[in-house]
Amino acid sequence: MNTLGCGVVLAGGLARRMGGRAKHGIQLHGKPLLDHVIERAAPQVDQLLLNINQEIDTPRAISGEPVPIIADSLDGYLGPLAGILTAMEWAQQNSQSRWLASFAVDSPLFPTDLVHTLLESLETAPKDTAIVCPTYAGNKQPTFCLWRIDQAELLRHWLITEQNYRMGAWLQQQTTHYCDLTPTGEAAEDRAQNAVDPFTNINTPDDLALTEHYLSGYRTDHSDARKQ
Numbered sequence: 001m002n003t004l005g006c007g008v009v010l011a012g013g014l015a016r017r018m019g020g021r022a023k024h025g026i027q028l029h030g031k032p033l034l035d036h037v038i039e040r041a042a043p044q045v046d047q048l049l050l051n052i053n054q055e056i057d058t059p060r061a062i063s064g065e066p067v068p069i070i071a072d073s074l075d076g077y078l079g080p081l082a083g084i085l086t087a088m089e090w091a092q093q094n095s096q097s098r099w100l101a102s103f104a105v106d107s108p109l110f111p112t113d114l115v116h117t118l119l120e121s122l123e124t125a126p127k128d129t130a131i132v133c134p135t136y137a138g139n140k141q142p143t144f145c146l147w148r149i150d151q152a153e154l155l156r157h158w159l160i161t162e163q164n165y166r167m168g169a170w171l172q173q174q175t176t177h178y179c180d181l182t183p184t185g186e187a188a189e190d191r192a193q194n195a196v197d198p199f200t201n202i203n204t205p206d207d208l209a210l211t212e213h214y215l216s217g218y219r220t221d222h223s224d225a226r227k228q
Helices: 033-044 080-094 114-124 149-162 167-173 185-194 205-216
Strands: 004-010 045-051 099-104 131-136 146-148 176-180
Touching (some): 004 080, 033 045, 080 099, 146 149
Parallel strands (some): 131 176
Antiparallel strands (some): 099 146
């Protein structure tokens, strides 16, 4: 399976509807959300970064190597785009990769072959594509994109001058290629009966309970984007 040079877990947010806790530390199925996401993301990239703006109790390691933690390079807690910018700028200095993959810490069920699938979709994308964004059941998933690293300067300028921090607005500014992961055929029938949205995110106690229930009977065939 193809991997990518660099990826970032976007873990800087707070669960405001769950007591204002740091999302990355919320316990799910016996371990923090952050650990679930690292387990799925790390095999898909050569170097994984953690974008976290709060202190973290336990440093993470992959194969014995510490996972770099990067705080937003812009002040003000500007949201996921600030974390993506920070990771892009880190990659410009430390990686030869052309693309950065992003993963949201509050969505622990994303496909284990997501990066591979998005990279494959570039074969039919416009040559000037700057962002590859997955969609699922008609919904865009901007926190799980591939981002062309050479767009970092443009993104920094956008955040500072436009002060528009919405991911959707930035996707509209760029040449964005959408990759539909919605199940078809037998896979669609199977999903309707058994599966949950692999990009479901945990924002409320009810979301957490639903995801916990799903993981208790987790089926591995739902983790592969090509089977979605």
